[in-house]
Structure formats: C-alpha cells, structure tokens
Amino acid sequence: MSAQRILCPRLRQRIMDADAAAALIPAGANVGMSGFTGAGYPKAVPQALAARMRAHHDHGEADRISIWTGASTAPELDGALAEVDGIELRLPYQSDPVCRQKINEGRMEYIDIHLSHVAPYAWAGFFGKLDVAVIEVAGITEQGELIPSSSIGNNKTWIDLADRVILEVNHGQSAGLDGMHDVYYGTALPPHRQPIPLTGPQQRIGERYLHCPPEKIIAVVETNAPDRNSRFSEPDEASRRIAGHLLEFFSREVDAGRLPANLLPLQSGVGNIANAVLAGLADGPFENLTAYTEVLQDGMLSLLKSGKLASASATAFSLSPDANRDLAEHIDFYRDRIVLRPQEISNHPEVIRRLGVIAMNGMIEADLYGNVNSTHVMGTRIMNGIGGSGDFARNGYLSVFMTPSTAKEGAISTIVPMVSHVDHTEHDVQIVVTEQGLADLRGLPPRERARRIIEHCAHPDFRPRLLDYFERASASGRGLHTPHLLSEALSWHERYEQTGRM
Amino acid sequence: MSAQRILCPRLRQRIMDADAAAALIPAGANVGMSGFTGAGYPKAVPQALAARMRAHHDHGEADRISIWTGASTAPELDGALAEVDGIELRLPYQSDPVCRQKINEGRMEYIDIHLSHVAPYAWAGFFGKLDVAVIEVAGITEQGELIPSSSIGNNKTWIDLADRVILEVNHGQSAGLDGMHDVYYGTALPPHRQPIPLTGPQQRIGERYLHCPPEKIIAVVETNAPDRNSRFSEPDEASRRIAGHLLEFFSREVDAGRLPANLLPLQSGVGNIANAVLAGLADGPFENLTAYTEVLQDGMLSLLKSGKLASASATAFSLSPDANRDLAEHIDFYRDRIVLRPQEISNHPEVIRRLGVIAMNGMIEADLYGNVNSTHVMGTRIMNGIGGSGDFARNGYLSVFMTPSTAKEGAISTIVPMVSHVDHTEHDVQIVVTEQGLADLRGLPPRERARRIIEHCAHPDFRPRLLDYFERASASGRGLHTPHLLSEALSWHERYEQTGRM
Numbered sequence A, B: 001m002s003a004q005r006i007l008c009p010r011l012r013q014r015i016m017d018a019d020a021a022a023a024l025i026p027a028g029a030n031v032g033m034s035g036f037t038g039a040g041y042p043k044a045v046p047q048a049l050a051a052r053m054r055a056h057h058d059h060g061e062a063d064r065i066s067i068w069t070g071a072s073t074a075p076e077l078d079g080a081l082a083e084v085d086g087i088e089l090r091l092p093y094q095s096d097p098v099c100r101q102k103i104n105e106g107r108m109e110y111i112d113i114h115l116s117h118v119a120p121y122a123w124a125g126f127f128g129k130l131d132v133a134v135i136e137v138a139g140i141t142e143q144g145e146l147i148p149s150s151s152i153g154n155n156k157t158w159i160d161l162a163d164r165v166i167l168e169v170n171h172g173q174s175a176g177l178d179g180m181h182d183v184y185y186g187t188a189l190p191p192h193r194q195p196i197p198l199t200g201p202q203q204r205i206g207e208r209y210l211h212c213p214p215e216k217i218i219a220v221v222e223t224n225a226p227d228r229n230s231r232f233s234e235p236d237e238a239s240r241r242i243a244g245h246l247l248e249f250f251s252r253e254v255d256a257g258r259l260p261a262n263l264l265p266l267q268s269g270v271g272n273i274a275n276a277v278l279a280g281l282a283d284g285p286f287e288n289l290t291a292y293t294e295v296l297q298d299g300m301l302s303l304l305k306s307g308k309l310a311s312a313s314a315t316a317f318s319l320s321p322d323a324n325r326d327l328a329e330h331i332d333f334y335r336d337r338i339v340l341r342p343q344e345i346s347n348h349p350e351v352i353r354r355l356g357v358i359a360m361n362g363m364i365e366a367d368l369y370g371n372v373n374s375t376h377v378m379g380t381r382i383m384n385g386i387g388g389s390g391d392f393a394r395n396g397y398l399s400v401f402m403t404p405s406t407a408k409e410g411a412i413s414t415i416v417p418m419v420s421h422v423d424h425t426e427h428d429v430q431i432v433v434t435e436q437g438l439a440d441l442r443g444l445p446p447r448e449r450a451r452r453i454i455e456h457c458a459h460p461d462f463r464p465r466l467l468d469y470f471e472r473a474s475a476s477g478r479g480l481h482t483p484h485l486l487s488e489a490l491s492w493h494e495r496y497e498q499t500g501r502m
C-alpha cells in the first residue's frame, strides 16, 4: 500500500504505527495539527496519544498538550483528546461538543483568534515555541515533497515552525487532489513582507506541494479513513427564506449598479443557511460566479457542476459522503476549477479587500445597533469561535450576518437590546438577515439602524418589546447617539438564564 | 496675492468670495470637505455657509447639509455649522464639542466609520451621491493641478466623486509643502483592484498633485489662515509612566527577538499619552525608527530632527504653532523625510499589515477580557469616533491601547467588568497599558487575561472590586470561558450615572 503513496525512500524508513509516533510527542508540548472544518485532520496519532494520556492519567501522571490547528477538526482529534482531559490549551477555533463543554467548565483553556492572525502570530513567536507538527497528507513524492490533503489550513506554518514533524499519509484521500493546491511560500515577518500577488480567485501564486526538510520528519503513519463527512441536510424553511431575502437584495444591488452582474467573489460559512444560499444561487439569475472562501461544502460543488460558479478558492473541503464521492469521481473537472490555499492566504485581509469579497456568515445574535455576537451563548459560554468571520466581515465589499430570528423553539430572540458579547462591531456589520427580512444598515446612523433591525429582522413575538426598549432608552435622558438602558441592556439574557425564556 | 498661488489662468477666473462660493452649495447636499485632525480644512466657505444657514433658519427655512470629511476638523468648520444646526448627517469622525453635544442630544446624525472604509464605501455608492467637494489646497499650478495642503485625507476621493468642486487656496499654508505629498491614483472598485505597491513608509507610489477637471471647479476662494494649531502641553505624570511601561516592553521584545532593534513602523494617536511616548522614544535607546501613521504631531518632528526617526508617513499634520513655524522654517529637511498620503493608503489594512505597524492608540475603557471601548462614554454618548484605531489595531504587528487607569479625578475606573460599548474586540487587543503597568495579553485565554489586566492595569482603588467581580463570576455556575455576572456587568456604569462615582 505504501508503495503508491510514499514514494520517497528515505521517508519510507520512517513508517511506524500510530502508537510509536504518538510516543514521540512529549507531554507538555505545543503541537500544531492539520485540520480545518473536519477535513484533513490526522486520524490515528491523536487517538493513539489519547490512549497514552488516559493510561498516564490513570496512574496519576500529568500528560497534556497544547493544540494549534487550522480550525475545527473532528471527534477523532478534538473529541478524543478532550475526552481524556489531554488538552491544556486549544487554539484558534473548535466546534467539538466535548471540547466546548470542558472549556465552558473551565477545564480546558481556549484562545479564540481571527484565522488570519494565527500564522503571523505564530511566526512572531506570540504563542511560544511550536514543538511538534502532526500533519495529514495525501501522499509523499519521490523527492519527499508533501501532497496536501483535503485541507491546507496552517500546515505550511506548522511544518516550517516545528522542530519535529509527524506525517499521516491517508490512503483514503483522493489521489487526484494532487495539483489542486497552491501553497504560497512568499510570506515573511515584517519588515520583509511583500505584496501578495493574488488578484483573482482562481489565480495560482504558489507551489503544488508542501516542503519539509526530511530530517525533521520523525514519523510517517499510514491511515485509510474518510474525513468526518457530516451528512448534508436539506435547507429548512427559515434558511430558505433567509436565502431568498439575500438573493433579492443582490438583484437590487446589481440593478442599482452597486454590484457587477456576476456579483463578486462569495465567501460563506457552512451549515444550513449557507446551503440554502448556495441552493438559491443555483436557481437564481446570476452567472459566472466565483467564490473566495474558507470552506467548500456540498452546495459549492453543485454550483460548479451547474456552471453557475466558474471557480472557487478555499482552504478546505467540508463535504457529505455523497459529495465526497462526487468529488473523487470528477476530480479532473473540479481540479480545473478549485484552488486550495493556506488559510493565511484564503483569509488574508489584503486579498479579501482587494477581491471585494461578499462575506456571508452565521451569527448567534445581533443587537439594535448592528453589533454581532458570533461566539458566546449568554455572554459566558463559548459556542465555537470567531473563525474567519472577522477577516471577511471587516475586509469584504459587503458584510452580511444571518440567523433565524429566534432560537430554542422561540424561547430566545436573536435580536436583542445589547449583544452579550461582541465579535463584530457596529463598524463592521452592513447587512443583517433573518427569515423575517433583511436590514440594510449601510450609511445609517445608529438610531436608524435600530428601527430598521427591529422592523425587518426581529420576530413579531419580540418586536414590540424591542421597540419599547428602544423608545424608553431614547427617552431616558442619557446619550442619544446610541440609546441604551444600562440596567436593562442585558436583562433579556439574564431572564433566559433564570426562566428559560427571554 | 493670487498671482503666487493660483497660476492657472482658467481657474483664476473662478475666484470669488466665500459667500458667493457658499451660495453654490444647495441645501440638502452631500458635501465632501477636506480636513483631518484640525489640518487642511476649508476655513472660509463653511463659515459663510453657516451664516447663510442661520439667516435661512431665522426665516423658518430648512438649510442643512450632510458633511463627509477626512476626520476631525476645527471650530471654523464643524463648530460653526453645528452651531447653526446646519449639519444633517456627519461622517466619518469628529471631535468637536458642539457637534458632540448635538449628536448626543439626538439633533445631528453621525455615522462613525473605520477611516479605511470611507473611500471604498463612498466609491461603492453606499453613502449615496456626493454633490459638492470643498477642498483646501496650498496652491494651483499653471496646468491647473492642485497642491495639497497640510492634510490629504479623502480629498482625492471627494474631488473625483463630486459633481462640483470648490477650492480654498490657503496662502497661510507653507508653499514648501509642495512635493511632500504622494497621491496614489491606483485604487479601483472590485473586481479591478490591484496590489498597492507600497513596501516601506518612505516609498512614493503616487503623484505629487491632486487632479481635477477644471470644468468641475465652480469656485476658487482665497484664504490666509493657520490651521487650528492646538497648543502643545507637556506630558503629565500618568502619561510619562504609561510611556515608560511601553518603552520597557519594547526593549524586552527586542531582547527576545520579537522586534527588530529599530522596532517597526510606529502608529500613534494624538494627545498627551502619544506625546509622552514620542518624548520617551527621543530619550530612549532605539535608532533609525520609522513611522507609518495618520497624524504627525509635534513629537514626530522632534524625533525626525534628532535623527532618531528616519522617516514618517501620514495623512495629516497636527502641530502646535511653534512646531508649525519649525516645519515652515526647515521645510526642505522635513520634505525629505515626510510623505503625506491619502487616508485610504495611510490606513489601508493591506499596507498596515504588510509593514507590520506598531499600533498605539488611546481608549476610553477596557474590560477584564481585553475588549476596548474607544468611542462611547457610559455606553450611550459618543466622544469622538473610532477613527483609524481599528485599521491599525486589527492589522498591526502589535496592537496597544493606553489610558490612565482612572478618569474624572478617580471617580471612574477605566478598567471595568464589561465595557459599555465595544470598538475593538478581545480578538484585536494585545497590550493594555495604564500608569499602573502593562498587561501583555498575547497568547492568553480569557481568564488569564482578566487576572493580568486587574493586576497590572487597574487602579488600586478599584482592583479589589474587579477581582471580587471576577471571582464571583467564576463561581457563578455560568460559562467559565468568559465569566460574567450579566446583572452586574454594566452596573459600574449605571452607578456612575446615578451617583457620579463608579
């Protein structure tokens, strides 16, 4: 088996099993792992490491590591290591239920970071020394070059910065991925940074392979396992309505001459609403679209196939098993249209701003003035993290945030007087959409934003109380730039905590 | 007099007095004016306009305009027009006491915008149509090219976008400014944007003059008046201590290899603390410094003179009368070392990130987790605006926020449980400094940030209560990622509103 995927003789000598490789990761190490939205994460070494940790912990020996990744991974990595209390500190993004619980119980440290900041901060030494990298690849060439797998994320950075590198060669990844990647090797620390010469989503500016000095590679582990591959679910009614409002808005913007007929490069988060938007685009009037985004989910492949989407740039896939099969079957078609890049390029403010990306992201809640909370439930409990939403929202041509107007079967209004945590400030949020409607906040001062958000986005069950809050705040005799009743501003959240309803 | 400054015969025919020029600005217009931090704003037309408005208002006739500028201006512009209730809507930044009062009384609309967003949004049409531009220049060449004055700000954009242009030629501006400017004409709307080829603070990538088709120029008004020129005051004790902590930190970073010996290009706000930092640098060990900032204040000139600062890039001056005299006297020296650029370049995320700027900005308050409020007093009343602080903080190599630990003679703690408005999120704030000390938040999860901010930055009078809040929040049984007591989080602000003390 290794004959096909590990062509470099020197590195073949490093082949070992996952337990042996995991033994090379010392307790207390800072470990950079591959993985982005459940794609391209190492499948065997983290589980072997978790088993070792459990054994150590059973004997009262401390055995934990800090884990740096691209973004979220999967149960085999975050779940397995969190389960055994093996993660001291985690960065920069996670979405694992076990991790989330440990973090919110104060048993695991988590730093939530803009995805575009991670590589530069790591290079600058702000996180300390990276000891080991554990990276999934799709294969190793005869010259020892590494064929990236279904995500690139921070792999280039981890390989460059770590003293020692452990590779997982996953035979389950399509061999046809080879040639889809574009690894940019032109970044540097200031004062040596140069312009990033990317001017279109499909342009290639880098190299096909990841490079690593072979003497750094201390282990090669073979696996054959699919990415997490969560099932695709048909968009629900609320998502379809959100998508409908957004597509109508795009049409109006095209008519007004504020968007080209083929829009601008699209960025979209993953999940139900994003799928609905992509489905809407598949049925909509726009042709020759492009995407410059983090993650390619099922809907992006369908759009490429239908010809509506001309090309797509991302740092990772996040596909259902069906879509994954389709990708493998038509890999030549997709390779001509898809570029996978390091996340420092997919999320780079310079490039996002230059391309004029249309940023479309989910949120937990928005407030009257357009501040958005993407990360915290009731101000204290982390959900996932900010991910790349700030990179895209701040630098995009348009920044759109979307959510159903209620959560938990109507108990929670996602439009609140004041958000309980701010990830995107009023300065960075242009368009808020719920199934109720779309609030276009561009060029509006705060009080007009409030009226528009209440009227267009709030659920009718909460609208009167939001209006009442806003009117009383406006009559309170306090400042009228951003009227608030400080003693009530967070009372909706407090009420939810106490009664289970806002 | 005009013979020296207005060399273009065609434009000399457009010379008129300020009243006649003001009469060309229709009520209800969107007007783009020059001006950035009290430099280079039109000195005569706004006052003439204010007089007309007052007369109209006395007769019960509506006469207001919307004003877009670079940043803050001066009493002759913002003050005069606000005084007569002549401003319908103001963007993107102001710091005028009369404006501030009207905004906070709900009698003037204000949109507070990242300075780097203004030109792109205006070009995209997000603010509507720009009708008239009123721009101060230092002179007009024989070919009708415009010599910029003591600030550039958004002047290029306003001139390009407006239907009609009114020029104020200010004989009071040093003629030697000619040649100091670098007006970049390479911006575009997506999908046509190209990399901005700037790789060093002193590099010139643009043109010496502003261009305007002469047929758009409907009036030329001559003035002879200095910029606002606020007096320079010696840094106070708190500012000197803040500067001291910061300079110590820089030295440690150089020793640790995380900063070059000549640091990286410096950005600094204006005011007391900024002056103290510059004074500290003048006495400090760092040589061959550079600045890539918005505004050059007195301290920057001194640093250039002493040779410590090799070169400086900005979009405006903000000088005391003494420093202004010095600038005029040694204009050739300064012209070799200073570049003034449009604010879309001085504040461009692409360039700030590439250069690795050290961003140092003032703030109103910070909270336990490193969220920063730069704009709102007690959550509702605007102070000035976010200005360029977000452009620099998000994209800089280091983002530093500074404030004395108390305000209003100790009645207010500038370190609070939760900020009453967020302009810079926990994801964007690395270093918090007060006269008490410096909290280095890099690589720290939220609860460790809290401990460090309380210990290093809070005033001893408030430290025990902050610690108490944090400990009770941590024991509350709610989420431990970002512990908060929602019913108390804003109570310090509420208490201040009710009792005059936090």
Ligand SMILES: CC(C)(COP(=O)(O)OP(=O)(O)OC[C@H]1O[C@@H](n2cnc3c(N)ncnc32)[C@H](O)[C@@H]1OP(=O)(O)O)[C@@H](O)C(=O)NCCC(=O)NCCS
Pocket (backbone or CB within 6 Å): A268, A269, A270, A271, A272, A273, A294, A361, A362, A363, A364, A365, A374, A375, A377, A378, A383, A384, A385, A386, A387, A388, A389, A392, A404, A407, A408, A412, A413, A414
């Ligand atoms: C904000 C975010 C969590 C929304 O996720 P989603 O899958 O689109 O939305 P859902 O409606 O399914 O909500 C997810 C969960 O949050 C809950 N939720 C949503 N809004 C809530 C609110 N205001 N208060 C409390 N809980 C809320 C939902 O009930 C659901 O809970 P469950 O998992 O227990 O059923 C997600 O978009 C995210 O993590 N964003 C930040 C990162 C990002 O934007 N990445 C995009 C690409 S860069």
Ligand SMILES: CC(C)(COP(=O)(O)OP(=O)(O)OC[C@H]1O[C@@H](n2cnc3c(N)ncnc32)[C@H](O)[C@@H]1OP(=O)(O)O)[C@@H](O)C(=O)NCCC(=O)NCCS
Pocket (backbone or CB within 6 Å): B268, B269, B270, B271, B272, B273, B294, B361, B362, B363, B364, B365, B374, B375, B377, B378, B383, B384, B385, B386, B387, B388, B389, B392, B404, B407, B408, B412, B413, B414
């Ligand atoms: C935040 C900011 C207002 C601080 O200004 P400063 O001049 O450095 O600070 P000062 O300590 O003199 O404070 C200014 C005023 O705010 C008040 N203030 C400061 N902190 C306060 C707080 N936490 N609560 C209430 N008032 C506060 C001061 O008392 C003072 O009031 P006064 O004018 O009535 O005396 C100013 O830096 C700013 O506008 N920043 C945003 C824009 C920006 O960062 N631009 C920089 C370049 S891009």
